[in-house]
Amino acid sequence: MAQRTVAIGSSVGLHARPAALFVEAAQETGLDVEIGRPGQDAVDATSILGVMALGAKHGEEVVLTADGDGADAALDSLVALLERDLDAEG
Amino acid sequence: MSGETFTGVGVSPGTAAGPVVQVAPPVRPPADEPTPVDAAAATDLVLEAFASVAKDLDARAEAADEHAAPILKATALIARDKGLAKAAGRQVGKGKGPATAIAAAVDEYAAQFEALGGYFAERVTDLRDVGHRAVAAVLGVPAPGVPSLTGPSVIVAEDLAPAETAALDRAKVVAIITAAGGRTSHTAILAAQMGIPAVVQLHGATSIAEGTTVAVDGDSGEVTLEPDMELIEAQRARREALAAALAEVTGNGLTRDGHPVNLLANIGGVDDAVAAGATDVEGVGLFRTEFVYLSAQTMPTVEEQAEVYRKVFEQFPGRRVVVRTLDAGADKPLAFANLGDEENPALGRRGLRLCEAKPELLDSQLEALAVAAKETGADVRVMAPMVATADEAAWFAERVYAHGLPKAGVMVEVPAVALRSKHVLAEVDFASIGTNDLAQYTMAADRMEGELSHLLDPWQPAVLDVVAAACDGADHNGKPIGVCGESAGDPYLALVLAGLGVRSLSMAPSKVPAVRLALSKHTIQQCRQLAHLALEARGAHEAREAVRAAANEELTAIL
Incomplete structure (x- = not known):
C-alpha cells in the first residue's frame, strides 16, 4: 500500500475545476486511489461527487493511498498535481 | 403570425x-413506472443511460470554447461517477424502474449537497442536469437543455x-x-x-x-x-x-462640455477582474467579494483572502477599486456565519447587519484588504452593504480607518439611508447607489419575483426620487456619490443619473461603450433637464419615453 500526505495548493480548495482535474488524473492511473483527511474515512478519488463532498480547503492536508503496480509513481504525480494552484492556471 | x-x-x-x-424542458420519470421484471437488465439500462450522457457531454466539450469546455467536462465526470451509479443500482434493487431510480439517486446526492450549503448547494444544478439527461436517455426522449x-x-x-x-x-x-x-x-x-x-x-x-x-x-x-x-x-x-459611433468615443466618461462621469466595471471574481482590467474602464465601481466566502466551510484566513484580493487589485494599477464588504445573510448563508433561519431574509440580518453580529468577519476582511492594497498600490475604497442609519455608517467607517484603509463608504440600498444621506454622508467619504436593491425596497417588490418586473423597473419615478434625495445629501457634504446597479448601464438612464448629480456609473463592462457615447452627446445642463423630465413623469414608461424623446437625435437613431 502506497501512501502520501500533501497540502492542497489550489487557492479555492479542491473544488470545481481543481476537483475535476484531480479526479480525471486519478481515473487515468487505472488504480483504486483513495483520498481523505488524516485519520478519517477516505473516499474514492475517482468519484467527483465524493471528492467534492470531502471539501478539502486550500492548505489543508489530505492523505492519498493506492495499491498495485505503479502505485508509488501514480501517487507522486497526483501529489504534484494537488500541490499546484490549479485554479490560477488557465 | x-x-x-x-x-x-x-x-x-x-x-x-x-x-x-x-x-427542451426536463422530463420527469413517469409516476406509474412499473417495477422491473429483470433487475439486472434494468440496472444495465441505468448504466447505459449515464454512459451515453457522459459521452454526449464529452462530445459537446470537444466542440465548446475554452470557457465552456471545463464546465461540460466536469458535468461529464458526474455522469460517470461510480457512487451515483451505485446509488441508482440500489434503487433498482428496491424495485424502482430505471428512470425513477436515476431520479431517486440524484435526489439522495442533491440532499447531501444542499445540506452542506454554499458552494455545494450551487453544484446541485449540475447534478440535477445530469439526472435530467439520464432520465431522458433511459426514456428515449430528447435531452433537455x-x-x-x-x-x-x-x-x-x-x-x-x-x-x-x-x-x-x-x-x-x-x-x-x-x-x-x-x-x-x-x-x-x-x-x-x-x-x-x-x-x-x-x-x-x-x-x-x-x-x-x-x-x-x-x-x-x-x-x-x-x-x-x-x-x-x-x-x-x-x-x-x-x-461605428461607439468606436469613435474612447477613454474617460465625459459629457459634451467636459463634465466628468467616471465609467467603472462591476466585477465578481478574478476572471471578471482580468477581463475588465483589459478594457479602458476607469476602474471598478463594485467588487462583490462573496465568492471568496461562499466556497468555504470555515472562515478563510486573512492570507487566503488577501491572495484573492491581490489578484484582483493587480489588474488595476493606478485605477480605483471599490470593494463591497461581505454581503451574505439568510438567503446566501455561510457555513461558518449562520444566524439561523429567517422568515424574511431580504429584510433580515444580511450585509452589515450580519457583520455587526459577527464583527470578526468584517475585521478579517478589512485586514486582508489592507494587506493586498498596500502590496499592490491600488486605489482601494471600501463600502458596506445594507446600511440604514448614520450610526451604522460611523461604526463601519471607524473600523475601516482602524485597519489603515483610507476611504470608507456606504451602499445606498435602503431608502432610509437615501432620505437621510446628509447625515449619513457626513460620516463617510463616498456612497454608491445599488439600484437593484434600492428598487426592491422602495417598491416593496421581491427582486427574485419575475412577475413583479414592472415594479422593479429602475425608471420608476419613485426610485428616481429616492436617488435624487441621496444625491442632494451627498452634494450637501461635497462627497461623491455613484450608481452601481444595472440601471447605470442603460444609456438613457445614465444621462438622468448624471443629471441628478451622480459622479460615477458602474456596470457590466460590455455596457460601458454605449453609456460613454450617450454622455458625449449631451452637456451636463441637458442631463439635468432630462432628469427633470423623468422626475416629473407619472410612471416608469412615461419617464423613459419622455427622456428618449428629448435626448440627442443622433443617439436615438442608433440606440
Whole structure:
C-alpha cells in the first residue's frame, strides 16, 4: 500500500475545476486511489461527487493511498498535481 | 403570425435575428413506472443511460470554447461517477424502474449537497442536469437543455440555468429569449456580460415553433415573428451605425462640455477582474467579494483572502477599486456565519447587519484588504452593504480607518439611508447607489419575483426620487456619490443619473461603450433637464419615453 500526505495548493480548495482535474488524473492511473483527511474515512478519488463532498480547503492536508503496480509513481504525480494552484492556471 | 410583435423585458442590449431553437424542458420519470421484471437488465439500462450522457457531454466539450469546455467536462465526470451509479443500482434493487431510480439517486446526492450549503448547494444544478439527461436517455426522449447548434440561433427557453447560460456557444447564439426570469436574473446578468441581446418575461415564448425566424430587440424588449426584410435591414443598419459611433468615443466618461462621469466595471471574481482590467474602464465601481466566502466551510484566513484580493487589485494599477464588504445573510448563508433561519431574509440580518453580529468577519476582511492594497498600490475604497442609519455608517467607517484603509463608504440600498444621506454622508467619504436593491425596497417588490418586473423597473419615478434625495445629501457634504446597479448601464438612464448629480456609473463592462457615447452627446445642463423630465413623469414608461424623446437625435437613431 502506497501512501502520501500533501497540502492542497489550489487557492479555492479542491473544488470545481481543481476537483475535476484531480479526479480525471486519478481515473487515468487505472488504480483504486483513495483520498481523505488524516485519520478519517477516505473516499474514492475517482468519484467527483465524493471528492467534492470531502471539501478539502486550500492548505489543508489530505492523505492519498493506492495499491498495485505503479502505485508509488501514480501517487507522486497526483501529489504534484494537488500541490499546484490549479485554479490560477488557465 | 407574420410580422406579429410581442413585448417582453429587454435585459441585454442589441438587436439580432435568426431561427428559434427551443430548449427542451426536463422530463420527469413517469409516476406509474412499473417495477422491473429483470433487475439486472434494468440496472444495465441505468448504466447505459449515464454512459451515453457522459459521452454526449464529452462530445459537446470537444466542440465548446475554452470557457465552456471545463464546465461540460466536469458535468461529464458526474455522469460517470461510480457512487451515483451505485446509488441508482440500489434503487433498482428496491424495485424502482430505471428512470425513477436515476431520479431517486440524484435526489439522495442533491440532499447531501444542499445540506452542506454554499458552494455545494450551487453544484446541485449540475447534478440535477445530469439526472435530467439520464432520465431522458433511459426514456428515449430528447435531452433537455440547449441542443448542439448548427448555425446562428435564437435560444428560447422557459428559463435557463446559470450553467446553461455560461455554456452557450457565443459564436452561434445571436439572442436569448426566456418566458420567465427577471431584470436581475442570472440569465440577464450573464447575457449582458457576454454581450448577447436578451429578452426575458416574454409570455408564450416556449410556444414559438422551432425554426421560426424572429427579430429580437434587447433594448425595447420587442420580439417580432417572421420579420420582413425591412425590419431586419433596419436593425442591421442601426447595429452598424452604432458600432461605428461607439468606436469613435474612447477613454474617460465625459459629457459634451467636459463634465466628468467616471465609467467603472462591476466585477465578481478574478476572471471578471482580468477581463475588465483589459478594457479602458476607469476602474471598478463594485467588487462583490462573496465568492471568496461562499466556497468555504470555515472562515478563510486573512492570507487566503488577501491572495484573492491581490489578484484582483493587480489588474488595476493606478485605477480605483471599490470593494463591497461581505454581503451574505439568510438567503446566501455561510457555513461558518449562520444566524439561523429567517422568515424574511431580504429584510433580515444580511450585509452589515450580519457583520455587526459577527464583527470578526468584517475585521478579517478589512485586514486582508489592507494587506493586498498596500502590496499592490491600488486605489482601494471600501463600502458596506445594507446600511440604514448614520450610526451604522460611523461604526463601519471607524473600523475601516482602524485597519489603515483610507476611504470608507456606504451602499445606498435602503431608502432610509437615501432620505437621510446628509447625515449619513457626513460620516463617510463616498456612497454608491445599488439600484437593484434600492428598487426592491422602495417598491416593496421581491427582486427574485419575475412577475413583479414592472415594479422593479429602475425608471420608476419613485426610485428616481429616492436617488435624487441621496444625491442632494451627498452634494450637501461635497462627497461623491455613484450608481452601481444595472440601471447605470442603460444609456438613457445614465444621462438622468448624471443629471441628478451622480459622479460615477458602474456596470457590466460590455455596457460601458454605449453609456460613454450617450454622455458625449449631451452637456451636463441637458442631463439635468432630462432628469427633470423623468422626475416629473407619472410612471416608469412615461419617464423613459419622455427622456428618449428629448435626448440627442443622433443617439436615438442608433440606440
